[in-house]
Amino acid sequence: MPDDLSLQLKPRLTISVDQAQSITRRIAPHASVLGITELHGGEIGTVLEIALTDAPACILKVYPESLQWKMAKEVYVLGLLENLGAVVPKILLADDTRALTDLNFVLMTKLDGTALGRREATLTETELYAIYAEMGAILRRINDVTLDSFGYIGPNGVWTEYPSNRSYMSAQLDRKLKEFCTRGGDPALAERLRANVIARQHLFDAAIAPRLCHYDFHAGNVLVTPQGEPHISGIVDFENATSADPLMDIAKALYYFTPKDAPKRDGLLAGYGGIERPDWQQTLGLYRLYCTLELWCWMAQIGKHEALADLTKELELASAA
Known part of the structure; x- marks a missing residue:
């Protein structure tokens, strides 16, 4: 586990509607983006809720440059917890290509509550x-x-x-x-x-x-x-x-x-x-x-x-x- 002497937490990533549309099209081809809202959460990643037409809202989580590996970790851990059912998020998409954004991200189901x-x-x-x-x-x-x-x-x-x-x-x-x-x-x-x-x-x-x-x-x-x-x-x-x-x-x-x-x-x-x-x-x-x-x-x-x-x-x- 790396110990960086300094960390840039919560990357200030602005996602345009067009970018969000390109991301969500991969899991909901016929849905349109209604809005993007930043959610409060942990101290490390930026978490955005993407509201869609004709599809459930989903969560976009973006990881800071120094902690890009945490994307793969979260995917791995959630895979271990599939038996917990709807109480944990389901990974819809994990992308480390940086083709759509400058940082690694996951798209996951939105949990109510x-x-x-x-x-x-x-x-x-x-x-x-x-x-x-x-x-x-x-x-x-x-x-x-x-x-x-x-x-x-x-x-x-x-x-x-x-x-x-x-x-x-x-x-x-x-x-x-x-x-x-x-x-x-x-x-x-x-x-x-x-x-x-x-x-x-x-x-x-x-x-x-x-x-x-x-x-x-x-x-x-x-x-x-x-x-x-x-x-x-x-x-x-x-x-x-x-x-x-x-x-x-x-x-x-x-x-x-x-x-x-x-x-x-x-x-x-x-x-x-x-x-x-x-x-x-x-x-x-x-x-x-x-x-x-x-x-x-x-x-x-x-x-x-x-x-x-x-x-x-x-x-x-x-x-x-």
Whole structure:
């Protein structure tokens, strides 16, 4: 997985109606473009909705120059999740020829619904518990997909293969601690974090089989019905998917919860079902440390330096745990 020192995220790509027509003609020859709307989404790609006559609206996703490989990755991961049915987008077209646009793109089905994050403030604790239980059940189904090796998923499967979860996480920790120091983090803190993880690294060994992990499973990437009692209508944004320990996926899903979010946490874990692992809660704590380190490096990489102080405090606390 490349570590670019700087990234140009969300490419500012203007798609004309004629370009959109040329793209959509390949999947709906008789439909005409009615309009193009930029959607809010993740921090990496630009996402456009294309409305058509005589055909369902579709989604055009464009990838920045430095991350063109993520197009093939998303196609690969969505192919692994065909058993989830309509809850994940279907790829209609993937194009890396740059004949129609200057960047790689995918055209996919549009999932109905609104982001859960936009509805949460209006939901009762009971409703929050229920919708997060739905999320937990879907996350379990994603994690049921078994792969051949541990490692970060690239354009054609696992990029660098590791035979065990411990070897994968040890390599990830080394890479992120090096990046932490390169981007201005305290080397002494890095060494304390390393020692803390080494003392607990036996917890990684309980993950025997590598599983598909969404690794960005939060309310912004979950679509729900827009009115009434919420139900999940879609899961999006598989750009961060990895082949790893499902507990790492759970830890990332729980990462932003605060004490007041107990209904969300309890619902997610209840929906996910029984976790038959020794010391699984301690393992979640170990993965939380890694998630914090990873987030620190990401915020530094994209220039959000105002977030680093709080993340550093959390790393300090984690290193002393």
